[in-house]
Amino acid sequence: MTISKIIGALTVVAALSALAAFAATPTKKMPAKSGGVVSISLPGDLGFAFKPGPGSNLANSLCLSCHSEAYVAMQPPLNKAAWTAEIVKMRNVYGAKISDDQVAPLADYLTANYGTP
Amino acid sequence: MHSSRRDFLTATAAAAAGFTPLAAAAAKIVKGVFVNGDRPLVAFPQKRPLLVLTPRPPQLETPFEIFDDGVLTPNDAFFVRWHLAGIPTTVDAGKHRVKVGGLVAHPLSLSLADLKKYEAVEVVAVNQCSGNSRGFFMPRVPGGEWQNGAMGNARWKGARLQDILARAGVGAGAKQVQFRGLDGPVFPETPAFMKSLDVGMVTSNPDIIVAYEMNGAPLPLLNGYPVRLIVSGWFATYWVKMLSEITVLDHVDDNFWMKTAYRIPATPNGSVAPTDKGYATVPINKMVVRSFITNLKDGATLKAGNHIVRGIAFDGGSGIRAVQLSTDGGTTWTSAPLEADNGSYSFRRWHAYIAVQSGMQLMLACRAQANDESMQVATPIWNPSGYQRSSIETYKVSVS
Numbered sequence: 001m002t003i004s005k006i007i008g009a010l011t012v013v014a015a016l017s018a019l020a021a022f023a024a025t026p027t028k029k030m031p032a033k034s035g036g037v038v039s040i041s042l043p044g045d046l047g048f049a050f051k052p053g054p055g056s057n058l059a060n061s062l063c064l065s066c067h068s069e070a071y072v073a074m075q076p077p078l079n080k081a082a083w084t085a086e087i088v089k090m091r092n093v094y095g096a097k098i099s100d101d102q103v104a105p106l107a108d109y110l111t112a113n114y115g116t117p
Numbered sequence: 118m119h120s121s122r123r124d125f126l127t128a129t130a131a132a133a134a135g136f137t138p139l140a141a142a143a144a145k146i147v148k149g150v151f152v153n154g155d156r157p158l159v160a161f162p163q164k165r166p167l168l169v170l171t172p173r174p175p176q177l178e179t180p181f182e183i184f185d186d187g188v189l190t191p192n193d194a195f196f197v198r199w200h201l202a203g204i205p206t207t208v209d210a211g212k213h214r215v216k217v218g219g220l221v222a223h224p225l226s227l228s229l230a231d232l233k234k235y236e237a238v239e240v241v242a243v244n245q246c247s248g249n250s251r252g253f254f255m256p257r258v259p260g261g262e263w264q265n266g267a268m269g270n271a272r273w274k275g276a277r278l279q280d281i282l283a284r285a286g287v288g289a290g291a292k293q294v295q296f297r298g299l300d301g302p303v304f305p306e307t308p309a310f311m312k313s314l315d316v317g318m319v320t321s322n323p324d325i326i327v328a329y330e331m332n333g334a335p336l337p338l339l340n341g342y343p344v345r346l347i348v349s350g351w352f353a354t355y356w357v358k359m360l361s362e363i364t365v366l367d368h369v370d371d372n373f374w375m376k377t378a379y380r381i382p383a384t385p386n387g388s389v390a391p392t393d394k395g396y397a398t399v400p401i402n403k404m405v406v407r408s409f410i411t412n413l414k415d416g417a418t419l420k421a422g423n424h425i426v427r428g429i430a431f432d433g434g435s436g437i438r439a440v441q442l443s444t445d446g447g448t449t450w451t452s453a454p455l456e457a458d459n460g461s462y463s464f465r466r467w468h469a470y471i472a473v474q475s476g477m478q479l480m481l482a483c484r485a486q487a488n489d490e491s492m493q494v495a496t497p498i499w500n501p502s503g504y505q506r507s508s509i510e511t512y513k514v515s516v517s
Contacts, residue, residue: 038338039207040162046172066202066303070171074153076257086259093373095306 045069055109062098062106063090077116083107147180150264150415151252163337165193170261174199175339179266184429185411188457188464189241190269192332197339198246198267198353200310203301208359210335210343215327219295219364222286229329229343235276240324242349242462243270243431244356247379247401251503256391258503265409265510270431270464273347275328279320281363291316293366296346299359312355312379313370314348324349324434324462327360349462350434352401352505354379375400381504388498403433405507406493408440408467408485415512421475428453428483429464435489436461442469446480446511447495453483461488477516484509 045068050059063072078086084107090096091103098106111117145158147168156168161177170176177197179190210229217225225231246267251260261267282294293313301309319325326347329335336342341358348355354374370376380398381387386405389396408430413419430437436458441450453469473479486492497508 036211037207037209038335038342040338042175042204042206043159043161043172046157046159046169048172066307068171068173070169074170074262075259076152076252076262078259082259093308093377094302095304097304 048073051113053109053113055105055112058102058106059109062096062102066090066094066096072110072114075114077114078111079116080107080111083110083115086110149252151257151262154252154262154264161197161339163193163339164197165191167194167196168264168266170263174202174204176261177339178263179269181264181266181409181411181414184266184409184464185427188429188459188466189271189332192271192334192337192340195244195269195271195331195337195340196246196267198261199300199339199358201300201302201307203303204339205299205359206338208299208338208342213343213361215344215360215363217281217285217363217365220288220291220367221282221365222288223284225281225285227281232276232281232327232329232344235280237274238277238323238326239272239274240326240347240349240462241270241272241459242324242347243268243404243464244347244353245269245404245431247352247354247504248502250506253497253506254499254503255497256499258501260503267353270429271331272333273326273328273345274330274333275326275344275347277323278325278327278346278363279323281327282320282365285365287316287320287365288367290367291365292368293370294319295362295364295366295370295372296355296357296360297362297364298341298357299361308373310357310374311370311372312357313366313372313375314355316365322349350403350432352379352404354401379502379504381502382500386498386507387500387505389500391499391501401504404431405505406430406432406437406485406487406491407507408437408483408493409510410481410483410512413481413512413514417512417514419473419514419516421473421516423470423472425468425470426453426481427466427468429466430455430483430485431462431464432485432487432489432491434462435487435491437465437467438486438488440465440467440483440485442471443482443484444471444479447482447484447509450484473514473516475516479514479516481512481514482509 048068048070050056091098149155158166160166168178179196183194215227249267252262295313297311328347344360346357381401382389383397383399410428412427440453442453453467456466484493493509495509
């Protein structure tokens with residue numbers, strides 16, 4: 001087992017713990033009356049977190065402002081060109097604060113950890 | 118509500134502290150059927166445990182077996198999909214207003230009480246994500262990687278949009294009507310989520326409603342409390358949640374969510390080859406006919422003997438004419454009787470009986486035909502956004 005696999009396994013355990021805590025929370029029904037105030041608490045990221053490694057600091061600072069790591073982790077394994085296209089879309093379409101010199105290292109990180117060569 | 122919030126905060130704090138070794142075993146991960154398809158089952162507020170694609174913004178899928186429980190999808194099991202993370206978590210329905218403006222004679226600001234003064238209508242209608250089943254596209258495409266559970270069927274109650282617009286008085290030269298909800302982006306640069314429909318459609322279609330009830334109860338907040346647009350027969354992208362603004366436009370909407378996103382190739386069935394480029398596109402619109410088996414999964418094992426096969430079918434509003442079942446992968450078909458009719462926008466349940474002998478390997482398949490003559494085909498469509506998958510579903514079943 002490589003170091004990265006061990007770290008990956010630890011990440012999964014951490015994620016499971018957070019998930020379990022949320023799942024274990026009793027769900028109470030909201031009042032059925034119409035016209036009232038409804039207030040909920042969203043669970044945050046449920047322990048989903050970017051895999052550690054070179055470039056994870058970029059993913060943490062640039063991707064997490066708008067969505068959880070799960071959005072990345074659920075994708076089919078994308079190659080570097082496809083990850084680059086996603087990063088550019090996030091910047092150009094959705095306004096993510098990604099500078100030109102951050103695109104390639106972020107794409108390298110996503111390809112290495114969530115992609116295919 | 119307060120104690121539920123306190124419990125939640127306590128649990129979060131415990132998780133942050135690394136506590137819950139016992140509970141960790143209780144967190145169920147549902148194995149995926151495609152690469153990177155494993156999903157935790159987690160109960161969000163007002164929801165039973167659902168498959169979490171991503172918790173922020175929430176994208177929660179209905180476990181498919183729930184569709185076997187009844188023709189209506191319970192509110193707490195109904196799928197959830199938000200585009201932008203700026204979701205209001207507290208909504209005061211008493212203060213909520215739906216503003217009707219733009220090219221109208223009489224701008225309106227409608228409270229929930231005002232909406233209830235319009236004639237109340239009910240429609241049972243399927244709400245299906247444009248990208249439902251995206252994870253099955255081959256080759257795979259990026260996006261929300263749903264299995265088949267980004268859909269649900271509910272009884273919606275509310276006011277007809279055409280009645281509201283008649284009161285407002287749509288001006289001459291109106292082209293489209295734009296809808297916006299309370300949700301917003303994290304960055305001001307992110308395009309706000311807005312969808313538009315042609316003015317001719319919304320003023321002539323009595324089945325587009327501003328709904329304040331779902332299955333006889335207020336909508337769950339994550340499904341759009343307190344009011345949501347119901348566009349019967351059309352894909353869910355138009356069913357704007359927490360509806361707050363209705364704006365009559367004198368032009369065709371060119372905002373990002375209409376002009377660039379949620380478009381399908383202007384080809385038969387919205388299908389292209391992965392290598393195709395430069396084709397015209399149109400906004401996604403009416404749903405395409407589909408059917409599913411609900412009481413058996415792909416890979417199931419049956420005992421020898423007689424079994425019922427149950428399922429659902431639906432289309433974009435013409436209604437289901439017939440469903441057929443095959444046990445040999447689609448070589449031969451037999452008719453599967455339809456169950457109660459809840460209207461042409463609803464799931465239509467069907468069933469059939471099969472007799473199986475020990476050692477048999479079956480390939481079950483179901484196909485539906487709609488009243489508009491459209492019928493499911495075996496060959497899956499493909500488009501780069503992974504929209505409107507609708508081909509015949511198959512289920513490998515062995516007999517022990």
